[in-house]
Amino acid sequence: MSKIVNFVCSPEEAKNTAYLAQRIREELGLEYSTETNLDFRWRKRSIDARQKQIKINASFEVEIASKLPSRFSPQIFDLLQDNPKVVHIIGAGPAGLFAALQALTQGIKPIIFERGKDVRARRRDLAKLTRSHELNTESNYCFGEGGAGTYSDGKLYTRSKKRGDVQKVLEWLVQFGASEDILIDAHPHIGTNKLPQLIEAIRNQIIDAGGEIHFEHKLTDLELEADKIARIEINGIQLIPVSSLILATGHSARDIFELLHSKKMELRAKPFALGARVEHTQAFIDSLQYHGRASDEYLPAASYSLVTQVNERGVYSFCMCPGGIIAPCATSEGEVVTNGWSPSKRNNIYANSGIVVGIEPTDFKNPTDPFCCLNFQREIENKCWMAAGQTQKVPAQCLKDFVEGKKSEDFPRSSYQPGIVSINLKEVFPPFVYDRLRQAFIDFDQKMPGFITNNAVVHAPESRTSSPILIPRNPITFQHTQVSNFYPIAEGAGYAGGIVSAAIDGLNCIEKIAKTLINT
Ligand SMILES: Cc1cc2nc3c(=O)[nH]c(=O)nc-3n(C[C@H](O)[C@H](O)[C@H](O)COP(=O)(O)OP(=O)(O)OC[C@H]3O[C@@H](n4cnc5c(N)ncnc54)[C@H](O)[C@@H]3O)c2cc1C
CATH class of the missing domain: 3.30.1490 (Dna Ligase; domain 1)
Structure with a gap:
């Protein structure tokens, strides 16, 4: 022992x-x-x-006086037997991929359809987006193999420990190539440079054990018969019969929400959060958090986690990326969206974080409209796109100028490569967002003196924090409330927020489906 x-x-x-x-x-x-x-x-x-x-x-x-046993036993994924039961999965993000792996452990064949490209081809589309503002609406920071988490910081901490087996998700990530450090560190992360190989290793495992993954295969329609989905339509042409269908399409698949709505499936507006991505220099954040000391070979790039209440609404830091870069994360024409990523060493000179305000359906005229939050999200993304010149440049303001309500004359360097345009962000945010962000910055400056500085840049908007729509499901069986062989999961359906919780929802969903399949 x-x-x-x-x-x-x-x-x-x-x-x-x-x-x-x-x-x-x-x-x-x-x-x-x-x-x-x-x-x-x-x-x-x-x-x-x-x-x-x-x-x-x-x-x-x-x-x-003896050797430590290995940290964990790697999962063996046996080759599927002949004629296995099949589960169709839409989306190859963490939820879809972990559902597929778990299906293999249960002797169920996963068939994944993913609208985007494989990780390598996807990288070329990201480069075009960054360098020449060319957006591929099917292959971008949110869509493609590995989902929204592939080109991220790969932060793996989660508050959803009660929801499932965090340890199992981390061990499988190590099995597929992540460093064992993620099993040790209090705030584990993988890094953008390491994630693509890991996702490729998961894909190879799924295929080697008899599963299927089809890239550039987009779900475009559903055919319902009684209370079931009988067939799915892929790319507008191919009809495929299904017995169990997992929907793991993430928070940015707006066409999926519209498709379900057109089929009269129940959807509900869901609270989410919206604000801006703020970037300081990493040296400044290090010196604040480490009492004047810089990060070095002994101390990682410092992070922060801030929260305050303004007018009875939470305003908080979201997805902080120490040593990171701000990325263009739009998925449709006519919008700009920011988010952040970091390499495994977190060694860029910038530190960025979303600072976001909780948005509730009751903020809108018709809170029972399932699309009220999504429409607001879309409206802000479009306003920012218009304001910054209808490219992938984003509206920006220095942080002190934001607090003082002044348009910025001059900027420090920003990591956001498509570029920034000086805009008074009062023009793009409604007062109930702008005023709360402003007060939150003042509160954060009390907690981290010097936080408000014109050496920091506010980039707008940070809007894809979680899904603005909930797809209701039975909490025990995960079946959609009206369609019995349909399993909406993870972030897009409103049941996860982040890589680990999405993966856990994928694992849990297969457990539910396996029970149903055994009885058929
Ligand atoms: C830049 C960035 C950085 C992030 N950093 C972190 C981080 O450090 N830590 C963290 O925990 N989370 C991070 N996130 C959030 C995290 O990526 C998501 O929470 C997570 O990926 C959600 O997993 P998911 O499987 O539910 O959905 P997604 O990862 O969104 O995957 C959904 C997949 O479905 C596909 N799809 C959509 N519609 C269709 C369709 N009609 N047909 C077929 N396929 C379809 C999409 O192409 C996509 O690949 C980040 C996100 C971004 C964009």
Whole structure:
């Protein structure tokens, strides 16, 4: 049985293996028996930067005089038997891919249809979008193999621990190529440069075990018979009979919401959040969070997590990307959208984060209209596109100028490569958003003195924080409330927010479907 050893040390000590070995011996009372072999490895690691003296909370697994067992047993994905039951999955984001992997463990054949391209081809479309503002509406930062999470920071922490097996998702990610650090760090992340290979490894596993993935295959219609979906239409031409259909199309597939609405399937407006992406220099965030110290080989690029209440509404930082870049995340013509990503080393000179205001259906005239939040999201994205010159450039304002309500004359450099245009953001945000953002910045400046500075740039809009529509389902069986063989899951349906929770919803959904299939 391995022993657990916990202690607190400095960041430098945490990187010094000889020190750690000696310290573990001391903690175990073995310092005088240096002939005893120790095998040890990190179990958990977190940074405590509350005081000037920054500390690492360290936890180790230790085996005395024998070897530690491997951290976890990799999942074996056996080749499917002949004539397996089949599940059709729409969308190859984290939810669709993890549902497919889980289906294989249950002897069910997953067939995925994904509107976008594979990760490599997708990368070329992202380059065109960034360099020449050419948007491919089927292959972009939100659509394509791996879904919205592929070209992201790959942050893996989740608040949805109660919803399912976070550990299993992390272990499978390690099995497919992520560093074991994600099993150790309190705030694990993978990085944009590492995610595509990992997604490719998942794809290869699905295919090797007998599943199918079809890229550039977009769900365009559904044929209902009684309370079931009998057939799906792909790319407007191909009709495919289905027995169980998982919908994992993410928060940006507006055509899917419109399709379901046209079929008279129930949808509900859902609260989401909208605001802007704020970028400081990473050196500034490091110095605030690390009490004047810079991030270095011992300390990662610092992050922040901020929240306040303004006029009874939450305003908070969202998807903070230390050492990251702001990306153009539009999916349709006539809009601009920002989000952020970071490479695994988080070594860019910028630190960006969404700062967003909670938006409720009751903010609109007709809160029972399922599209009221989505229409508002679309309207702001379009306003920003119009204001900044109808390209992928975004409206921007220096942070201090935003707070003072002044158009910016001059900007520091921005990481947003398509470019920024000076706009007073009062022109694009309605007062109930603008005023809350403004007050939140003032509150955040109290918590992080210096946060309000004209060396920081506010880029608008940050609008794809979660789905503005809920597709209702039975909470126990995950079946759509009206259509029994239809399973709306993860972020697009309103049941997840982030890579890990989306993957968990995919795993859980297959458990539900497997039970139904066994009885048929
Ligand atoms: C730039 C960026 C950075 C992010 N950073 C992080 C992060 O660091 N950590 C984190 O947890 N989350 C992050 N997110 C959010 C995260 O990516 C999503 O929460 C997650 O991907 C949701 O998973 P999903 O499977 O539900 O949907 P998605 O990942 O959105 O996948 C849906 C898939 O369905 C496909 N699809 C849509 N319509 C159709 C159709 N009609 N037919 C066929 N296929 C269709 C899409 O092309 C897409 O591939 C980021 C998002 C972006 C855009």
